[in-house]
Amino acid sequence: MDLNILWFILVTVLFIGFFFLEGFDYGVGILLPFLGKNDTERRIIINTIGPVWDGNEVWLITAGGAVFAAFPNWYATLFSGFYLALFLILLALIVRGVAFEFRSSDRSPAWRKFWDNMIFLGSFISALLWGVAVTNLLQGVPIDGNMQYVGGFFDLISPYTLAGGLTTLLVFMLHGALFLSLKTEGELVERARAVATKISLVAVPVVLLLAVLTYLKTDLFAKAGAAAVFLLSAGCLLIAILMLRKGREGWAFICNSLTIVLFTVSMFWAMFPRLMVSSLQPDWSLTIYNASSSPYTLKIMTFIALTMVPIILLYQGWTYWVFRHRVTEKHLHY
Amino acid sequence: MSELLLARWQFGITSVYHFLFVPLTLGLSVLVAIMETMYVRTGNEIYKKMTKFWGKLFLINFAMGVVTGIVQEFHFGMNWSEYSRFVGDIFGAPLAIEALLAFFIESVFLGVWVFGWDKLPKQLHALSIWLVAIGGNLSALWILIANSFMQAPVGYAIRNGRAEMTDFFALITNPHVFYQFPHTVLGGFATGAFFVIGISAYKLLRKKDLEVFRKSMQIGLIFGLISVFLVANVGHLQGQHLVETQPMKMAAAEAHWETAKPAPFAVLAVVDEQNQRNSFEITIPRLLSFLSYNNFSSEVKGLKDLQAEAEAQYGPGNYIPPVSSIFWSFRIMVGAGTCMIFIALVGLYLWKKGTLETKPLVLKALLWSIPLPYIANSTGWFMAEVGRQPWIVYGLQRVEQAVSPSVSAGEILVSLIGFTIIYGVLAIVDVYLLVKFIKQGPEQPTLSNHLESNGKGVSLWT
Numbered sequence: 137m138d139l140n141i142l143w144f145i146l147v148t149v150l151f152i153g154f155f156f157l158e159g160f161d162y163g164v165g166i167l168l169p170f171l172g173k174n175d176t177e178r179r180i181i182i183n184t185i186g187p188v189w190d191g192n193e194v195w196l197i198t199a200g201g202a203v204f205a206a207f208p209n210w211y212a213t214l215f216s217g218f219y220l221a222l223f224l225i226l227l228a229l230i231v232r233g234v235a236f237e238f239r240s241s242d243r244s245p246a247w248r249k250f251w252d253n254m255i256f257l258g259s260f261i262s263a264l265l266w267g268v269a270v271t272n273l274l275q276g277v278p279i280d281g282n283m284q285y286v287g288g289f290f291d292l293i294s295p296y297t298l299a300g301g302l303t304t305l306l307v308f309m310l311h312g313a314l315f316l317s318l319k320t321e322g323e324l325v326e327r328a329r330a331v332a333t334k335i336s337l338v339a340v341p342v343v344l345l346l347a348v349l350t351y352l353k354t355d356l357f358a359k360a361g362a363a364a365v366f367l368l369s370a371g372c373l374l375i376a377i378l379m380l381r382k383g384r385e386g387w388a389f390i391c392n393s394l395t396i397v398l399f400t401v402s403m404f405w406a407m408f409p410r411l412m413v414s415s416l417q418p419d420w421s422l423t424i425y426n427a428s429s430s431p432y433t434l435k436i437m438t439f440i441a442l443t444m445v446p447i448i449l450l451y452q453g454w455t456y457w458v459f460r461h462r463v464t465e466k467h468l469h470y
Numbered sequence: 471m472s473e474l475l476l477a478r479w480q481f482g483i484t485s486v487y488h489f490l491f492v493p494l495t496l497g498l499s500v501l502v503a504i505m506e507t508m509y510v511r512t513g514n515e516i517y518k519k520m521t522k523f524w525g526k527l528f529l530i531n532f533a534m535g536v537v538t539g540i541v542q543e544f545h546f547g548m549n550w551s552e553y554s555r556f557v558g559d560i561f562g563a564p565l566a567i568e569a570l571l572a573f574f575i576e577s578v579f580l581g582v583w584v585f586g587w588d589k590l591p592k593q594l595h596a597l598s599i600w601l602v603a604i605g606g607n608l609s610a611l612w613i614l615i616a617n618s619f620m621q622a623p624v625g626y627a628i629r630n631g632r633a634e635m636t637d638f639f640a641l642i643t644n645p646h647v648f649y650q651f652p653h654t655v656l657g658g659f660a661t662g663a664f665f666v667i668g669i670s671a672y673k674l675l676r677k678k679d680l681e682v683f684r685k686s687m688q689i690g691l692i693f694g695l696i697s698v699f700l701v702a703n704v705g706h707l708q709g710q711h712l713v714e715t716q717p718m719k720m721a722a723a724e725a726h727w728e729t730a731k732p733a734p735f736a737v738l739a740v741v742d743e744q745n746q747r748n749s750f751e752i753t754i755p756r757l758l759s760f761l762s763y764n765n766f767s768s769e770v771k772g773l774k775d776l777q778a779e780a781e782a783q784y785g786p787g788n789y790i791p792p793v794s795s796i797f798w799s800f801r802i803m804v805g806a807g808t809c810m811i812f813i814a815l816v817g818l819y820l821w822k823k824g825t826l827e828t829k830p831l832v833l834k835a836l837l838w839s840i841p842l843p844y845i846a847n848s849t850g851w852f853m854a855e856v857g858r859q860p861w862i863v864y865g866l867q868r869v870e871q872a873v874s875p876s877v878s879a880g881e882i883l884v885s886l887i888g889f890t891i892i893y894g895v896l897a898i899v900d901v902y903l904l905v906k907f908i909k910q911g912p913e914q915p916t917l918s919n920h921l922e923s924n925g926k927g928v929s930l931w932t
Contacts, residue, residue, distance in 0.1 A: 212874075
């Protein structure tokens with residue numbers, strides 16, 4: 137296996153980590169204003185992700201850095217091409233990040249409501265736009281022979297990419313609701329369960345729509361492997377819903393996590409060996425070869441990444457162990 | 471307005487804004503770690519109070535540093551895509567390593583520290599704030615390795631139309647890093663120290679929580695004096711290094727137009743950039759020769775000769791950066807640093823004598839010295855980055871070659887306005903919160919007792 141392929145896999149792994157981990161804290165953020173009936177409940181909800189959301193977000197920063205280091209042309213074309221979309225995501229991440237720290241720093245109910253809304257808005261926009269971004273990558277965008285994006289902001293929005301956005305939004309919300317049902321107590325658990333059931337009912341037709349549009353608009357189903365993983369991902373969602381109905385939130389959470397992991401895998405698998413599909417001419421697509429760093433840089437980075445990622449998984453995993461208990465009123469920071 | 475100008479404005483605003491928060495993160499994290507270590511070693515509750523009070527202020531600042539840092543990372547791809555293509559092979563590596571090696575540690579263990587107060591053994595809890603501090607300062611190292619490549623490229627070859635890495639070891643042992651990293655990090659330590667000194671002075675003036683703020687003042691003064699003293703010394707060595715490697719930047723910082731042997735040092739000057747001369751100046755003979763080479767009679771090249779050399783090497787063009795603004799930012803930085811040394815010396819002397827608290831004027835001066843490190847940090851970075859113009863990578867790529875061709879002026883303008891408004895609002899909120907918690911003091915680091923919680927006790931910290 138050459139290093140370009142290895143780095144494609146590593147970047148995929150980083151995005152899997154990001155969507156899996158930030159997925160539930162986006163979901164928790166979106167559900168915050170709806171599930172928390174009073175200030176204490178809202179604090180408990182925020183505190184379920186309090187110790188971990190910042191570490192989760194580093195997966196995105198690392199993914200960005202890894203794309204820059206391993207595939208600089210991808211980094212350049214993607215971020216200059218999706219300019220306004222990325223600007224919106226950055227705004228969302230800014231207000232969301234400070235909102236966690238700021239919201240409990242003042243007693244005024246209006247202040248708290250404002251920052252709670254910012255947590256909601258930041259999580260909502262991010263969750264939606266990541267789906268739009270991923271489906272755009274797969275579907276193809278106007279890229280010319282010089283690797284320059286020649287479209288505008290509205291070229292990124294189509295029925296297919298909106299279906300992609302809705303899918304990530306709903307799956308992350310379900311992810312968050314299931315996470316809350318595992319991390320809270322009493323009435324909140326009941327509410328989290330109820331909302332998870334509601335979300336799952338909406339999610340099924342949306343995922344079905346996404347599957348149909350993916351078949352029509354992309355070449356994902358031309359690849360047996362990618363198609364199988366995609367369908368497996370949808371299957372996991374169904375099992376997650378089934379488990380939820382049986383009242384087994386732990387299994388539901390695991391299955392929904394698999395939905396996210398497998399969905400990400402199928403998207404990247406379908407793209408491989410392309411990184412960005414050109415809708416103008418197939419030859420103009422960015423690939424893991426024409427967009428990559430030199431073999432020397434890839435070698436150095438491989439050595440560092442393969443050493444560090446297991447260590448990161450160890451200590452980050454340990455923090456989830458430390459904070460494994462359900463959050464109660466006695467242990468709040470935010 | 472052109473895409474180039476707008477992109478430059480956006481990068482400038484984001485960088486300066488980001489760097490308002492980063493130095494305090496670097497310094498205050500170490501100070502909080504020291505305080506908690508003292509708590510673990512002595513068991514004295516005063517140190518615990520200190521840790522929590524300064525820790526709360528640290529967290530408010532930290533959040534701002536993180537969110538502006540994310541913007542900074544993606545800026546290179548958004549506005550400077552041709553730069554990213556040209557040097558991504560080299561520049562991307564330290565950014566990715568920073569995330570893998572430093573930022574993960576910092577963020578993960580910050581969560582552990584904030585939420586682990588009553589869940590972890592004391593030693594492990596103190597270790598987590600040390601890991602936050604080490605992670606943060608390691609981050610700075612990798613970012614400065616990246617920046618140093620822009621200032622003084624090493625370990626590369628131009629191949630396939632871009633700069634490709636040939637020697638990773640050369641990249642991380644870039645001599646430029648050995649000056650820039652300690653200078654920046656020590657500047658951060660000084661920022662943290664003066665933040666603690668100034669706020670402690672404010673509290674001592676108001677005779678509030680005397681035990682907590684006496685100890686804080688002591689730690690701040692010692693840590694601060696060492697930091698500023700070292701930062702000045704490293705800065706001097708860095709200047710001498712730059713005379714060799716980026717002579718144009720240093721000549722601009724001195725408004726030194728004509729090659730001279732020996733060269734005088736201009737204390738003040740009115741720079742006439744159009745006619746390439748100083749219309750007025752106050753100079754000290756031979757001093758620039760000495761500052762540059764430790765020798766009162768050495769020759770120091772002037773901007774005009776350096777421009778001629780650059781033209782011979784790189785072709786026609788203007789290679790002289792904006793002299794006047796660099797000249798003044800350099801002097802403001804050095805001036806602020808000198809004030810800090812003086813203030814820290816006076817403060818420490820009076821504290822040793824035990825009379826600091828009886829001198830309200832000195833305490834007020836200590837309070838009002840909080841902005842000094844911020845001024846020094848900002849002007850220092852201004853000089854480092856503007857002094858590199860017209861290059862984005864010294865001698866390899868010019869700024870106008872680096873801008874994204876696919877991004878329109880309208881798009882940059884929208885994001886420029888968006889970011890600026892958000893930054894402005896958040897800065898106000900941030901200061902509001904800092905002032906609020908400073909006024910509130912360490913007795914009530916939490917709002918827990920006042921929360922509406924259906925009659926049940928809710929605690930914020932423990």
